Amino acid sequence: MCCDVVMSDVAKRPTTDVSDVILHSMDGMVGQLTGRxxxxxxxxxxxxxxxxxxxxxxxxxxxPPVVEGAGIRAIDPAxxxxxxxxxxxxxxDCFDDYTRxxxxxLSDASAEWTFEPGEALATLDEKWAAFRSTLAARDWWKELxxxxxxxxxxxxxxxxxxxxxxxxxxxxxxALLRDLYANQA
Numbered sequence: 001m002c003c004d005v006v007m008s009d010v011a012k013r014p015t016t017d018v019s020d021v022i023l024h025s026m027d028g029m030v031g032q033l034t035g036r037x038x039x040x041x042x043x044x045x046x047x048x049x050x051x052x053x054x055x056x057x058x059x060x061x062x063x064p065p066v067v068e069g070a071g072i073r074a075i076d077p078a079x080x081x082x083x084x085x086x087x088x089x090x091x092x093d094c095f096d097d098y099t100r101x102x103x104x105x106l107s108d109a110s111a112e113w114t115f116e117p118g119e120a121l122a123t124l125d126e127k128w129a130a131f132r133s134t135l136a137a138r139d140w141w142k143e144l145x146x147x148x149x150x151x152x153x154x155x156x157x158x159x160x161x162x163x164x165x166x167x168x169x170x171x172x173x174x175a176l177l178r179d180l181y182a183n184q185a
Contacts, residue, residue, distance in 0.1 A: 018140050022160050023132060029164065030128050033171040036178065037121060044181045045084050045117040055082040056113045063112070070111035083177050086170045087120040088113040094166045095127040098159060099134045101147050135160055 046055060054068040067088050069079065081089070092109040100107070114120055140157040148154065 018157065019136055022140075022157070022164075023136060026132070026160070026164055026167065029167045029171065030124075033167065033174065034121065034125070036171070036175050037117075040083070040117040040121070040178075042115065042117060044178065045087075045120070046082055046115065047177065047181050048082055049177075049180060050080050053080045053082055054085050056084045056088065056115060059112075065113055065115050067111045067113050071108050081173075083174050084113065084115070084117075084120065086174050087117075087124055090167060090170050091120070091124045091127045094163055095124075095131040098163060099127070099131045102134050102138070104147055106147060131163065 048055060056065045057068055059066045067085065069075070069085075070088075070093070092113070097109045114123070135156065138156045140160070141155050144152055144154050144156065144159060146152050148159075151158070
């Protein structure tokens with residue numbers, strides 16, 4: 001059972017350091033996601049089981065593939081999205097965006113992405129590592145500050161918890177898409 005493994009790891013390292021607790025938990029979440037993505041092929045990565053899904057599309061000018069809906073923050077109802085889109089969202093729109101924002105870079109996440117699942121997974125690992133390092137070097141209870149707009153008075157722990165929420169719910173959605181793909185009639 002996956003939860004037994006995570007809990008037994010925690011039991012081996014008792015701590016009262018919030019950084020250790022949160023980062024260990026998030027490492028486990030990322031590990032579960034990347035483990036669940038083992039063997040992901042290109043057809044499944046880009047699979048669109050329903051019409052109107054957001055995904056990665058060829059650019060109109062022959063450049064790198066682009067992310068459909070990149071930069072749109074509020075749409076109701078939210079469209080269904082492919083595994084490719086969700087990996088872009090976690091890697092660049094969440095982890096990379098938060099890392100850059102901590103450094104004062106308020107630019108939007110790149111709308112360029114890849115058609116190749118291996119490249120996407122390597123980027124996820126890279127962006128998680130950078131975000132993790134950024135979090136580990138911060139005071140968890142310090143306010144985020146003006147670069148975070150309406151969340152300026154929130155603390156670093158708040159953004160870690162928000163990132164955890166993004167990670168958990170998108171990982172679950174990716175897992176469901178993988179299950180549906182594997183069990184098509």
